[in-house]
Amino acid sequence: MAKVAIVMGSDSDMPVMSKAADFLEEMGIDFEMTIISAHREPDIFFEWAKGAEERGVKVIIAGAGKAAHLPGMCAALFPMPVIGIPMKTSDLGGVDSLYSIVQMPSGVPVASVAINGGQNAGILAAQILASSDAELLQKLKAYRETMKDSVVEKAKKLDQVGYKNYK
Ligand code: RP5
Numbered sequence: 001m002a003k004v005a006i007v008m009g010s011d012s013d014m015p016v017m018s019k020a021a022d023f024l025e026e027m028g029i030d031f032e033m034t035i036i037s038a039h040r041e042p043d044i045f046f047e048w049a050k051g052a053e054e055r056g057v058k059v060i061i062a063g064a065g066k067a068a069h070l071p072g073m074c075a076a077l078f079p080m081p082v083i084g085i086p087m088k089t090s091d092l093g094g095v096d097s098l099y100s101i102v103q104m105p106s107g108v109p110v111a112s113v114a115i116n117g118g119q120n121a122g123i124l125a126a127q128i129l130a131s132s133d134a135e136l137l138q139k140l141k142a143y144r145e146t147m148k149d150s151v152v153e154k155a156k157k158l159d160q161v162g163y164k165n166y167k
Helices: 011-026 042-051 070-077 095-102 118-130 134-161
Strands: 004-008 031-035 059-064 082-086
Touching: 004 011, 004 070, 011 031, 011 059, 011 082, 011 118, 042 070, 059 070, 059 095, 059 118, 070 082, 070 095, 082 095, 082 118, 118 134
Parallel strands: 004 031, 004 059, 059 082
Antiparallel strands: none
């Protein structure tokens, strides 16, 4: 059963949303993924969000742009954590999406990542699940070690070649 549900408002969000999916796949976390527009098909959206708990979903990752109501409406209908991903937009640079997602009323939180923060949404969902999954927690710790090693390697390279030759 999928533990994480990824939903996006449009297929134009896919390049960002796929980064969340890639991370979950890397961690071996089952997820479902779909495209639903809360504005263009509210009935379908309502049914999907209402049914998520029964489907076994523990965390929803919802990405949307512009008047980005999808994550907030997920949070209104789903009783467990919702992570919002604000999409970068052509007119307002994604600040429109960000404000729409983070400015939730008291009682109905959405945890927002950065504009276009697809990978961080996947990581945060994994961290939420890891609070009750020791094996997953080990995988996340190993992932952090890999990140650290890669920065250490970059610093070593800079020492060796100097900044003018650093590529
Ligand atoms: C939102 O409107 C979507 O999440 C997308 O980011 C934005 C634009 O959608 P399209 O016009 O590309 O379908 O609902």
